[in-house]
């Protein structure tokens with residue numbers, strides 16, 4: 001696991017974009033894995049400015065989102081299909097027909113989850129996956145207790161996650177209770193993973209991801225089993241890491 005500490009959001013975005021872009025280069029039809037949430041936004045801004053994308057045919061990029069609410073009003077601006085369109089597809093100039101988000105309005109969400117898992121596999125898997133991290137350690141919407149080999153499926157959102165996302169809805173009770181998410185096992189099949197986390201609210205989860213036992217209690221800890229993961233953190237998110245780990249991270253961030 002490689003750790004970078006970049007306190008400036010712009011620098012963090014550029015560091016993330018450089019690593020993501022490098023994994024997309026030299027692929028005819030690169031597959032990008034995208035996450036919603038605020039943490040990855042600086043990466044999308046940097047990619048939109050071309051950071052890391054030299055030699056990448058943006059119109060050939062295929063993208064798969066991690067997750068989507070089930071039962072959200074199709075017109076709601078926080079529906080991830082809309083968020084991904086705004087923040088990723090339009091900004092980067094991707095071909096909308098190549099950008100995929102699980103269909104949270106599907107009549108049979110379980111069948112939709114299985115279809116989505118197969119679509120990622122049929123695309124050859126994800127070359128570069130951008131991730132955020134929940135304060136409870138979730139990746140995608142894989143809440144604590146999720147099996148480490150789980151696949152795309154319908155999940156129930158943790159109360160903490162619904163509370164954290166209530167700011168995007170008119171009232172906490174309006175946050176959907178279920179979602180479709182790629183599984184932890186699905187995410188781990190991406191060839192490269194870049195996780196972005198900022199702020200003290202993420203510090204405990206970051207420590208669990210980096211220094212804890214691999215455990216379903218902290219879904220992000222499964223990333224320890226992946227050979228190519230980079231965490232791009234700010235000082236606060238890194239604040240609970242062992243001093244030696246932080247020192248090494250700062251050194252490699254300056255390199």
Ligand code: GLP
Pocket residue numbers: 035036037038039040066067131132133134138139140141161165
């Ligand atoms: C949501 C998303 C996650 C994301 C998390 C963190 O719950 N489903 O994929 O990682 O939010 O969001 P933020 O980066 O805004 O803290």
